[in-house]
Amino acid sequence: EVQLVESGGDLVKPGGSLRLSCVGSGFSFHNAWMIWVRQAPGKGLEWVGRIRSKVEADRTYYPAPVKGRFTISRDDSKSTLFLQMNNLKAEDTGFYFCATEGSASMNFWGRGTLVTVSS
Amino acid sequence: QSALTQPPSASGSPGQSVTISCTGTNSDVGAYNYVAWYQQRPGNAPKLMIYDVTKRPSGVPDRFSGSKSGNTASLTVSELQAEDEAVYYCSSYAGENSLYVFGTGTEVTLL
Numbered sequence: 001e002v003q004l005v006e007s008g009g010d011l012v013k014p015g016g017s018l019r020l021s022c023v024g025s026g027f028s029f030h031n032a033w034m035i036w037v038r039q040a041p042g043k044g045l046e047w048v049g050r051i052r053s054k055v056e057a058d059r060t061y062y063p064a065p066v067k068g069r070f071t072i073s074r075d076d077s078k079s080t081l082f083l084q085m086n087n088l089k090a091e092d093t094g095f096y097f098c099a100t101e102g103s104a105s106m107n108f109w110g111r112g113t114l115v116t117v118s119s
Numbered sequence: 120q121s122a123l124t125q126p127p128s129a130s131g132s133p134g135q136s137v138t139i140s141c142t143g144t145n146s147d148v149g150a151y152n153y154v155a156w157y158q159q160r161p162g163n164a165p166k167l168m169i170y171d172v173t174k175r176p177s178g179v180p181d182r183f184s185g186s187k188s189g190n191t192a193s194l195t196v197s198e199l200q201a202e203d204e205a206v207y208y209c210s211s212y213a214g215e216n217s218l219y220v221f222g223t224g225t226e227v228t229l230l
Contacts, residue, residue: 105210
């Protein structure tokens with residue numbers, strides 16, 4: 001059974017930093033393309049980072065709202081995905097989900113971790 | 120990249136069908152056969168229901184079906200059941216730079 005468990009969410013002040021983790025099991029983590037998706041309270045979904053597998057040089061992608069502030073990385077030896085978030089803003093508040101990427105879709109999701117950016 | 124447009128709500132009686140639309144542009148929905156649909160129940164993570172416009176992952180009932188015409192994709196839920204009450208989001212691949220764009224979400228309720 002595929003499992004993804006996120007952690008690291010917290011209350012942080014504007015301008016602060018946070019590192020999220022996502023541990024995967026039940027699938028071949030090192031071959032998987034992984035993605036982070038966030039959801040502001042009561043709002044829709046938005047992808048915030050994607051990383052390919054090591055055979056594709058761990059190539060990373062970011063949308064404009066987070067480019068330069070967020071960094072996605074992975075440690076395949078620990079089946080763990082990371083999201084380093086710097087210079088956080090109030091609009092970054094929300095649940096952050098990690099997911100495996102299938103055919104142009106997110107086929108398995110974790111339960112999410114809550115990030116709150118507030119002074 | 121603007122969000123894909125979905126109706127805010129849709130409803131149907133148990134046993135009936137409901138169809139949700141998802142309208143994009145020539146740069147996303149109209150450009151690729153890579154539309155997906157997700158079901159999100161309150162307090163839960165999204166669940167993939169349809170991918171590649173029409174394909175169902177293992178375990179998803181065949182009451183769920185997808186289609187596309189031009190810049191608009193659709194999800195049909197047949198034989199509505201209480202467990203189908205949820206918010207449904209569409210998404211589309213939008214090219215190597217934008218990657219994915221999501222829909223605004225449609226809340227499905229049973230009458």
